[in-house]
Amino acid sequence: MAQQSDKEQMLAALNMKSTEELFGDIPKGVRSEITEIQNGLCEPATRSRISSLLARNRPAGKMSSFLGGGSYDFYIPSAVKSVTGRSEFLTSYTPYQPETSQGLLQVLFEYQSMMCELTGMDVVNNSLYDYSTGLGEAALMASRLKPGKVFLIPETISWPRFSVLQNYCKGPGISLVKYRYDRKTGLTDIADFKSKLSGDVFGALVETPNCLGVLESQVDEIRQALGDRILVAGVNALSLAAVRPPGDYGADIMISEGQMFGNPTNFGGPMLGIMGCKKTHVRKMPGRVIGLTDDIEGRRAYCMTLQTREQHIRREKATSNICSNEALTTVATASYLALRGGSGLRETAFYTMKKSRELAKAISAVKGCKAPVFSGSYFNEFVASFPVPAETLIEKMSEKGVLPGVEMALDGMEKNLLVAVTDRITDADIKKYAQVLKEVVQ
Amino acid sequence: MSYRQARHDVPLVYEEYSDDINTNIKFNEYLPKDIIRQAPPNIPRLCERDMVKHFTQLSQMNFGVDSGFYPLGSCTMKYNPKINEEMASLPDACMLHPHQPDSQIQGTLQIMYELQNMLAHITGMHSMSLQPAAGAHGEFTGMLVARAFHEDNGQKRDQVVLPDTSHGTNPASAAMAGYDIVTIPSKEGRVDLDALAAAVSERTAAFMLTNPNTLGIFESDVTEIAKIVHGVGGLLYYDGANMNAIMGKTSPGKMGFDIVHLNLHKTFSTPHGGGGPGAGPVGVVEKLADFLPIPIAAKKGEQYHLDYDRPKSIGKVHGFHGNWGVLLRAYTYILSEGGNGLTEATEMAVLNSNYLRQKVEKYLEIPYPGLRKHEFVASGSALKKNGVKTLDVAKRLIDHGFHPPTVYFPHLVEESIMIEPTETESKATLDAFAAALEKVVGESPEVLHNAPTCASVRRLNETDAAKNLILSYRDYLAFKAR
Structure with a gap:
């Protein structure tokens, strides 16, 4: 903010006596003031007020937390925080002027490169808001690629994802039809899936793992059944260190959530919507894309490309309205991936798979409890059933410092929880889970 | 000229590093054979020291608000307080x-x-939803709310009207919500009331407007605009991208708007993060409150809860509760500034803009007379006779240590240069920028065409980027092998 003398000099240059004259073009009838917000606090007072408000929280990160359901508390290396804290990244905006933004552009290009390798997709864009909005955009993109008005989705889809998807589908009038899951395995009911492939279906979503944590083993059959319709694969990004990536089974569009790669759970935001597609589809894709080129001296350089798809050029004909995205979370993710490497991701995947199986075993050892409920294979998250309502369990167990899982919205699953394991879970956490569970159900 | 950006040769992570750690991990124990990934993902593994060096060197080739003046019009690149x-x-x-x-x-x-x-x-709204993750996301949410409201009244309205000066996100968001777009031409830099009256009808769901508009001009006919739109049963939508111009002076509610989105990463000082994350809360008047996304934070006695019990709500627009990390930064800013500070921020943003404008108009044309609010738009069209474009001016400003303003928007002004100084810059910075811009417009075409020379790279072959489409390291290898 300017010094008082600056202010006076600037007003004088404008032949004005007070800043009030700058607002003379606002009619008196519409003038208003801010009356209900107290005067500004000094920095120590601001800090003290906010810290004391936040102290009323009981953050999951300080408990033994087995919460997942789309947001996962994986360990964030300090070096990743130091990268995202670089103010040159933090305080810049969309790299409209590439010559002065090469650093960010190269990071975003490296993000795209590493994410293409992880997912097996030809192209990955530079972020959507989160998995759910990515799913909405994927449905819109698929409907641009193939004629038809129906998009198939799994019955197991979580309610928030479904609700967001519904909102994205309202505009073009896309109908969402759910296909069933097998009650025993948790996998797609293939017969039901095939029976729903009417002529009006332009594409389908397959989630693997789905919202029951079950990894879909029938992706090739689903791909084949779809024919030339669009296959949208919704995946757990870390699981791709262990399981076949969507590029491998011919997904047209891939969506995922990248929060787990170097970003805090942050009460659910910021997240990182990852989207990839086949190269043939790239001109229909939403979101920013960074391309490699050179400058007039032949130095390698990077810039935003395919901008003619975007709203600032195409307006209502754009592939999406997205402008601000989640760039800084892709910076976190790029540095996280570079620190882990392919082998490190496999180590993390292996650890969480191992510990989740140990946890399932420990839960099943408690009388009246069963985990996993479904026989299909899983990655780091599974459904468990208990002899008491999920709500009670959460309340009682969190009193003792354990967050036992996420409630299920599906019918008949009031005594089930979706339980997740990350690399922050230790043997002591698992022991504590079993111990507290035993106390609560007895 | 003293500015020089770092110019490191930083190879891609793939070119300098590899992943040679053989972990020998097998997943057979946990997964059926046919779903297991065979080869590990090809991602290099850097030790901490190398990773930090790589990204730190890259960061030094990036210009942020902390690096210097960033007068990117319509983006409100104000300083982001460290607290x-x-x-x-x-x-x-x-x-x-x-x-x-x-x-x-x-x-x-x-x-x-x-x-x-x-x-x-x-x-000046009745209720807010904090769920949208960005400004455009807020616009989309606002359009869905408008749609739900009209449908609830048994009305099928299929058009959204907006002026030709509107941000590109406005038509794109309305189109995503299923609306046909009707664009009306401006008259002397403002909404043409006759054109508006002719465009609206019982088909109009909403009229989208930013006020001040993208020329930085306050739409002083706003009450008449509201009358016209409301007269046909339409809603008035406020694009809050330019909210920094009016805090404590007027409010969208007072002006007659029904739906508002804010950009917390603009007006409320949260960092832009290289393109995001932002936050785009949406506010509405009372008759629309029931339609906002769920949940909303609510209070009962001394306890707070997330209220999902809102049967008319459009549902969710984000998987969780929006960008909490951004919301908290904005809350911190509002506490620090207070009502008085926010008003003063607006006063200084508008003073800085008008001060800079009277300096710039001595050597560049600024169409449309009268006051400006937080930003103004100059035209580089007079330079065309020397074969110089606005783009050349923008690139040359980089050599003077400034981030270029927004260029070629709004389209209403030929060769437009859109400058938004914000309140956080000193008079000395504005003077230095004005002097640099004056010098630049007087420089020879050769120098300008050659710019920038002080950034980490020279001007790019952007058409090649779109033609060759090298979007990953894998693409790059394939391109080189051609």
Whole structure:
């Protein structure tokens, strides 16, 4: 903010006596003031007020937390925080002027490169808001690629994802039809899936793992059944260190959530919507894309490309309205991936798979409890059933410092929880889970 | 000229590093053979020291607000106070999980509740949703709310009207919500009331407007505009991208708007993060409140909760509760500034803009007379006779250590240069920028065509980028092998 003398000099240059004259073009009838917000606090007072408000929280990160359901508390290396804290990244905006933004552009290009390798997709864009909005955009993109008005989705889809998807589908009038899951395995009911492939279906979503944590083993059959319709694969990004990536089974569009790669759970935001597609589809894709080129001296350089798809050029004909995205979370993710490497991701995947199986075993050892409920294979998250309502369990167990899982919205699953394991879970956490569970159900 | 950006040759991570750690991990124990990934993903593994060096060197080739003046019009690149970052990184803030029960997140819910009320007060709205993750996301949400409202009244309205000066996100968001777009031409830089009256009808769901508009001009006919739109049963939508121009002076509610989105990363000082994350809260008048996304932070007695019991709500627009990390930074900013500080921020933003404008208009044409609000648009069209374009001016400003303004928007002004200084810059900075810009427009065409020479690279072959489409390291290898 300017010094008082600056202010006076600037007003004088404008032949004005007070800043009030700058607002003379606002009619008196519409003038208003801010009356209900107290005067500004000094920095120590601001800090003290906010810290004391936040102290009323009981953050999951300080408990033994087995919460997942789309947001996962994986360990964030300090070096990743130091990268995202670089103010040159933090305080810049969309790299409209590439010559002065090469650093960010190269990071975003490296993000795209590493994410293409992880997912097996030809192209990955530079972020959507989160998995759910990515799913909405994927449905819109698929409907641009193939004629038809129906998009198939799994019955197991979580309610928030479904609700967001519904909102994205309202505009073009896309109908969402759910296909069933097998009650025993948790996998797609293939017969039901095939029976729903009417002529009006332009594409389908397959989630693997789905919202029951079950990894879909029938992706090739689903791909084949779809024919030339669009296959949208919704995946757990870390699981791709262990399981076949969507590029491998011919997904047209891939969506995922990248929060787990170097970003805090942050009460659910910021997240990182990852989207990839086949190269043939790239001109229909939403979101920013960074391309490699050179400058007039032949130095390698990077810039935003395919901008003619975007709203600032195409307006209502754009592939999406997205402008601000989640760039800084892709910076976190790029540095996280570079620190882990392919082998490190496999180590993390292996650890969480191992510990989740140990946890399932420990839960099943408690009388009246069963985990996993479904026989299909899983990655780091599974459904468990208990002899008491999920709500009670959460309340009682969190009193003792354990967050036992996420409630299920599906019918008949009031005594089930979706339980997740990350690399922050230790043997002591698992022991504590079993111990507290035993106390609560007895 | 003293500016020079770092110019490191930083190879791609793939060119300098590899992943040679053989972990020998097998997943056979846990997964059926046919779903196991065979080869590990090809991602190099850097030790911490190398990783930090790589990204630090890259960061030095990036210009942020902390690096210098960033007068990018329509983006409100104000300084981002450091305390915001510190508050948002407290474990009590960032280690919350979105599925925790309300009883464990009372502090966060109270902050969200208070922020809803503060933003509602600043905008003159009845209720706010903090869920949208960006400005355009807020616009889309607002359009869905408008749609739900009209449908609830048994009306099928299929058009959204907007002026030709509107941000590109406006038509794109309305189209995503299923509306046909009707664009009306401006008259002397403002909404043409006759054109508006002719465009609206019983088909009009909403008229979208930013006020001040993208020329930085206050639409002083706003009351008449509201009358015209409301007269046909349409809603008036406020694009809050330019909210920094009016805080404490007027409010969208007072002007007759029904729906508002804010960009917390603009007006409320949260960092732009290289393109995001932002936050785009949406506020509405009372008759639209029931349609806002769920949940909303609510208070009962002394307890706060997430209220899902809103049967007319459009549902969700984000998987969780929006960008909490950004909301907390904005809340910190509002506490630090206070109502008085926000008003003063607007006063200084508008003073800086008008001061800079009277300097710039001595050597560049600034179409349309009268006051400006937080930004103004100059035209580089007079330079065309020397074969110089606005783009050349923008690139040359980089050599003087400034981030270029927004260029070629709004389209209404030929060769436009859109300058938004914000309130956080000193007179000395504005003077230095004005002097640099004056020098640049007087420089020879050769120098300007050659610019920039002080950035980490020279001008790019952007058409090649679109033609060759090298979008990953894998593409790059394939391109080289051609």
